[in-house]
Amino acid sequence: MKAEHVVARNNGAACLHCGRSVEFKMPIAVDDFVAMSNAFVKTHAKCRKPSGELCAFCHRYGHWFIDCPTVDTPSAWYESRDTGLSSLAIYLTFRGIGGKTEFPIDPDDFGRCYRLVKRFPEVMEGMARLGERSKVWARLFEHWDELCALFEEELPTGSAPKLYARMGELGTHG
Numbered sequence: 001m002k003a004e005h006v007v008a009r010n011n012g013a014a015c016l017h018c019g020r021s022v023e024f025k026m027p028i029a030v031d032d033f034v035a036m037s038n039a040f041v042k043t044h045a046k047c048r049k050p051s052g053e054l055c056a057f058c059h060r061y062g063h064w065f066i067d068c069p070t071v072d073t074p075s076a077w078y079e080s081r082d083t084g085l086s087s088l089a090i091y092l093t094f095r096g097i098g099g100k101t102e103f104p105i106d107p108d109d110f111g112r113c114y115r116l117v118k119r120f121p122e123v124m125e126g127m128a129r130l131g132e133r134s135k136v137w138a139r140l141f142e143h144w145d146e147l148c149a150l151f152e153e154e155l156p157t158g159s160a161p162k163l164y165a166r167m168g169e170l171g172t173h174g
């Protein structure tokens, strides 16, 4: 069984997704060790990663993007691992140095824009200005709160059909 989030740690095993761990009494017969390890893996193989455990900004575990200790300014975000064409369009327009108007075309794109303006609300001004040059951005800006609510509602499920459909109604699917 493949479960890379279940690891051997301190005289035992730990599940990096739910945070639970076991310790085996040492010394232990190797057969018992293997059997107990396998049982632990089986129990935790399908543990879901809690949302936010992996920081989308710096790709380290243990904090949510909103609490990221290293990506704590819009400029640090620009250097982060969470940029995409549409979120860059917001940021560069906000900074007054971009002429591109790419809008998000799927929930992954949307997520990058969502995190950027959620963490740095002042950057929202860039989206407002994009709306002056792009009809799609104008509609996204107008309906931003509604889209964010859909995004947050569907986030724990791992797919976002409602968000995707609503984005399409607002013109992001071309």
Ligand SMILES: [Zn+2]
Pocket (backbone or CB within 6 Å): 015, 016, 017, 018, 019, 020, 043, 044, 047
């Ligand atoms: Zn677990």
Ligand SMILES: [Zn+2]
Pocket (backbone or CB within 6 Å): 055, 056, 057, 058, 059, 060, 063, 064, 065, 067, 068, 069, 070, 071
């Ligand atoms: Zn981080």
